[in-house]
Amino acid sequence: MLLPTHLIVLGASAGGMPALTHLMGQLPATLPAAVLVVQHLAPDSSGEALAARLAAHSALTCQLATHLAPLRAGHVYLAPPDRHMLVKENRVLVTRGPRENNFRPSIDALFRSAAVAYGPNVVGVVLTGMLHDGTAGLDFVKRCGGMAVVQDPHEAEFPSMPESALQSVAIDYVAPLNQMGALLAELVGAPAATPFLIPPDLQLEAAIAERVVGNTDEINSLGRQVPLTCPDCGGALWELPQGRVLRFRCHTGHSFTADSLLDRSRQSLEETLWVALRMMEERRNLLTSMASRGEGQWSVQQEERVEEIKAHINRLREFLLSGLNSADDIAAS
Incomplete structure (x- = not known):
């Protein structure tokens, strides 16, 4: 063959x-x-x-x-x-x-x-x-x-x-x-082209992928570290300036275009907000139980706190159920 x-x-x-x-x-x-x-x-x-x-x-x-x-x-x-x-x-x-x-x-x-x-x-x-x-x-x-x-x-x-x-x-x-x-x-069907000068950054990235993971020295040579974290492993991200597509990667090997990183961060933020909603509802239930057993001023204070947290819960639930089209929706709210 x-x-x-x-x-x-x-x-x-x-x-x-x-x-x-x-x-x-x-x-x-x-x-x-x-x-x-x-x-x-x-x-x-x-x-x-x-x-x-x-x-x-x-x-x-x-x-x-x-x-x-x-x-x-x-x-x-x-x-x-x-x-x-x-x-x-x-x-x-x-x-x-x-x-x-x-x-x-x-x-x-x-x-x-x-x-x-x-x-x-x-x-x-x-x-x-x-x-x-x-x-x-x-x-x-x-x-x-x-x-x-x-x-x-x-x-x-x-x-x-x-x-x-x-x-x-x-x-x-x-x-x-x-x-x-x-x-x-x-x-x-055309004849094979003559050898081409392969960009060194792509050679290094390909070598890292073959080995599965790289190290920080190698990633430092590819780009600059930025104040962002990898949504998959929580490690630092490096911005890669080469080429026409803005990309980021961590030293573990996770790699993202700017668009895919934005989408992944939106998903992570939405998941975090659902967890926050659950915790707020649990806090409301606990305060309600405490208020039902209290007397006098203490009971009034607990009921006020319950009403306050209900308002936060309703606002967060309405926001989540309305649909999140982009991370900008969250930032603007």
Whole structure:
């Protein structure tokens, strides 16, 4: 079996499996590239069933990625559930490293390692999905000389991921799904490009991902520490200035675009407010019990405190139930 001249790296989330099966059916068996796919999956989902579904619609050899599997032209590798899929030289790495953009497997993690390994011979593709995973990944691909492709968001079942990429990265091609197979076959049918100078920061980040964790000296060389904490582990965050997409990461390995960090912090704050509501209701119940057993002035004071905390509870409950669309809603309240 031949080594691939190119890599096609595909990322999809919500609505991804129908889009992927349609796209796989368009790619020829003689494709000179290996295709690596990250589809966001539940940790307990069956990766084998999804690989079989892709195989049923494709002339390519489709398989669930295994650690150290050799890359082969005409083969499709699907990232296993709850595992990152990376590229190292001409092999696939499967790791359980820290989440990136709140996902494992992460599209960004795959795209970065592929871009570092294959440079200008990588085509990165973002399909339908919600939120922002894949945006920074396409920026990595572009910084290493590769090509960036997104599904036309007007036809994507969930357009958030293609739209996010279009807003932040110089995308080379925006294509409807039924034309994407021919486009990808044309792009990887060109002769392999000459070696490209890979940015040192991406080389270091790819090496950290392969080892699962880094250290503070390495992260200090990538960016500057900022007064923010990682929502996943509580550690310090560093702002990474390279590239067109603002990103943050901790020395443990969690990584976020600014948009995904904002969304994750909103979720954490909302969870904290629900806990605060529960504690306030428990305090109200305790004060009510104390007031019912008191006499005279003490009872009056307790009842006043109960009424005061009821007002706080009602305000907080109304705020939470009205829906939180962004962290700015919370800050403005």
